[in-house]
Amino acid sequence: MIKKILSYFIPIKIHTVKSAVSKSIEVTWANGELVIDSENTNYSYGSLQRILRLGLKTVGYEKIAAMEHILVLGVAGGSVIKTLVDEIKFKGKITGVEIDLNIIKIANQYFNLDQVEQLEVVIDDAFEFVLKTKEKYDLIIIDVFQDTTMPNFLYETFFTDQICFLLRSKGVVLFNTMLLNEEHNSRNSKYITEFNKVDYAIKSIPRVERHNELIVIEKHQ
Template sequence: MSFLKKYFSYLNVIPVRTYESVHSGRLEINWLNGKKILDTKNTNYSYGNLGKVLKKALKHTETDFISKDQSVLILGLGGGDVIKQLRNNFKSQAHITAIEIDPVIIEIAFNEFDIIPNSQLEIINNDAYLFLKYTQEKYDIIIVDLFNDTQIPEFVFQNEFIKRIHQTLNLNGTAIFNTFILNDTDEIKNQKFLNRLQNSFLVQSFKKVYSHNHLIITQKTR
């Protein structure tokens, strides 16, 4: 049956199953273009265009992904797309910590996409803001991919969150922010966000990545 779904998914989206979440609403597992993906009502969460966006972001960093000594913090697990990319495409042996507020998302990552914790992968069911506020750990890479459907939590854009990202990064570490620009209001918000980031980081900005995504890649240089 999976083979047939994979084949016909090149012609159209093939629904597989749905999950209901208090945090994320209706979550859909679909086949599209020969791949199983995770969607919300209005956007792709993992393994579709979002995966391409994150792959582009990782390619634009100057980080040594291969070293076992590297540590990666992912805020927003989704279906675990970025974890698979780090392991498979970038051959990373880094220790990865993924923070996800939604236990249903963690269940989906485990059951649908084989994202299974081990000695090099820790998955924590926690609020990303609270985790950053209290953690004493330091990381070489932080990937901020926090969405509720097409909405990004407001705290991501605030100075306190930027300060905590800076404090949690090692010197010369990289923080990647995946954001959306859907309208003029988002455009203004993201420009203010860029200005705040530039007070603390060296910043690269990539707009209209696969349509509406706005990638921001920062490096802690001081």
């Protein structure tokens, strides 16, 4: 409780572990809440939870609550999963894919992620998983980062085609991106303007929490 109170004045780091994916992972009390950070950015809870919550509100809480199966690529500490379960009251199945086992251990220890009964966590590379899965999903959340870097495959046409193929009728993709320079701005602009799939619509929610842009893809049929 003392650390929580002090965190309103200064962040209080309580746990650090090395990560092959993101160099280091830190659990910190900040502004009265427990968050997970990588070396240079927030990984779960804190600003990231606010970003993805806005995206979920854009999709529509009622629409999400009625869905059957959600895929989360990039679980980290599981903040978006907690939003789905605790706030939206989603009762269906959640499949979470995370490449870093260490961060899942932290999520279980500090945020009780392993107590979410409808969640199945798969330790795998997101690209490899979408090639192998036989399931179809109502909502696919893409939140894949290596510290502040986004893997190139996320913007490749092949990956986007596969993601869209995995959507059920009237399914939605919520893609969290980070914009740190003009090159990143151009990358996102090109991704959106060159998206030309029939029966799909694409839009962006720009400048969420300063450096993030959410891209939403909706399947009409």
